[in-house]
Amino acid sequence: MIEFADVSRSFTVGDQQVAALRNINLNLAAGEYVSIMGPSGSGKSTLLNLIGLLDRPSSGTYKLDGGNVSALDDVQQARVRSEKIGFVFQAFHLVPRLTAAMNIELPLILAGIPPDERKTRVVKLLENYGLTDRADHRPDQLSGGQRQRVAIARATSMHPAVLLADEPTGNLDQTTGKEVMNLLEQLVEQKVTLILVTHDPLLGGRAQRQIHMMDGQIVSDNGSSS
Amino acid sequence: MRWADVALFASGSLRGSPTRTLLMMLAxxxxxxxxxxxxxxGEGARRYVVDQFSSLGTNLVIVLPGRTETAGISPGLLIGQVPREISLDDAEALLRSRAVKRLAPLTVGSATLSRDALNREVVVLGSTSDLLEVxxxxxxxGKFLPAGGIHESASVCVLGNQIKRELFGNEQAVGQWVRLGDRRxxxxxVLASQGESMGMRTDELVIVPVASAHQLFNTSGLFRVLIEAKSRDVIEQAKHDAEEIMFQRHSGEKDVTVITQxxxxxxxxxxxTALTMAVGGIAAISLAVAGVLIMNVMLIAVAQRVKEIGLLKALGAPGRQIRALFFAEAALLSSIGSAGGLVxxxxxxxxxxxxxxxxxVSPPWWAVLAACATALGTGILFSVWPARRAAQLDPVTALAGR
Structure with a gap:
């Protein structure tokens, strides 16, 4: 489903070229649960940004569902993000002035889905993530675990095929972190491809397939499809 | 994204920072x-002046003795000639023009008006019965001056409203005798009270037949001849005719001035109108200033909401959608602001x-329209740059809040 062929990404820092990713070749199948681990600066976040189409490779091709998405223009890429990709961030990134329900509704509004359908989907998502009684609370009135549940509900509102989670438990305590992981892993059962970026080996160890990165290269991958 | 949702989202972010929004709307x-x-x-002043002029009469052409020009000293003055006065016969001759509907010769002087022991100085206007209409x-x-030949004198007068009150109080004035100078x-x-128009208070006038006024003041010239043209279209014709007739009668000398109302x-x-537009233009500068203010605040808003913009991009909003959101904010701000301004x-x-x-006093429609258009225009124009800036943010750095 996700095919990286010889992908590199380098940044210009001052007058120096810094390679964040070097010649990555990676294949991920639909419905896989993958964790990407490595120390900070190893390029795992850059890889995630490339998969999420937030960034473009300096060279190489990225195919999603067989289509070469790295060749698409901004508007088309935004559309792919809207329809196929969901993000869960370490810092939650909820819009502070919007209620929990409205935060969940946001991707649906941006995609231009009619209000009636939005409403039924949001009600269902609130129910699924146990947030029904928190629907009208703003993010600052929610606990960390609740905030991340809102973020997951938002990420899944458009039924994405790929869910990208960047240190989703990084700002949470042990118990709520575990809850959040359980919620994310339930999505894998619903055939969502879950890609988890973490520096925590314990967390990464829960995934069937584990990729270790170092200095912008994949140093180990226990998956068969690469 | 639907338009209703764009508007809703934009109004939501405006409500998110109420103080800032209120201040911008105030500007x-x-x-x-x-x-x-x-x-x-300005428009009120213009209409005031126009009304004042219209109250003088309609389609007026005014003939006055002497020539107003700035060509230096005329040859006539050097040999001791004074401009020839306009006589009653001249006035009568003006009626020959087909463009003239009627005319009223005017002669002005002042005299002492007295009744028994009461007396006061008044402005005496000599004219004919047509003055009432012109x-x-x-x-x-009672009645106005009797219709009759222009040369016929009669010992009758019409009093201004205030003169009547001062001399007669509540008594019956019509039919009574008064003394004007040395004549009875x-x-x-009695004229109806009209108030002031163009500096002449009709309430304090005494009107007598023009021939009687000439006898009273021992003159023969006219102060003005008021001509009413038959219609608006022939005003120029009447003016031309009047000049022509006077030119012929004064043996080929152009010694009268003819002006049209x-x-x-x-x-x-x-x-x-120019004044109104100038004043309005100066005021419009404050609108441009408000536009710059909006740009400034929008730029701050973009900077403050970098993370939110990054998030919107990650959630699948293309650049043009983000631009539309910021545009909508500016448009909402300026339209609510201008609605408030109108109130x-x-x-x-x-x-x-x-x-x-x-x-x-009432604002002209073009100014109201221009004010609203300028407000909306500057608001949207000055949000182009901030909106572009927001749309061009790189999502990765924006999400990181850098």
């Missing part, structure tokens, strides 16, 4: 209100109208 409102009030004042006067009691006149009518009115109209401006105009009831 917009003050700009629009300034344009509305100032143009209302000059748009109205009679309150019978009061045949329209020309004077048009000049005033032009001056005051403020109209309230201000009404208050000024209450304080100066004689001034017909």
């Amino acid at each position: 917009m409102s003050i700009g629009v209100a300034a344009v509305v009030v100032l143009t209302a004042l 000059r748009h006067m109205s009679i309150g009691l 006149f019978r009061v045949i009518g 329209d020309a004077v009115l048009a000049t005033f109209d032009r001056i005051l 403020l401006g109209y309230t201000g105009s009404i208050i000024i109208g209450q304080i100066y009831p004689s001034l017909p």
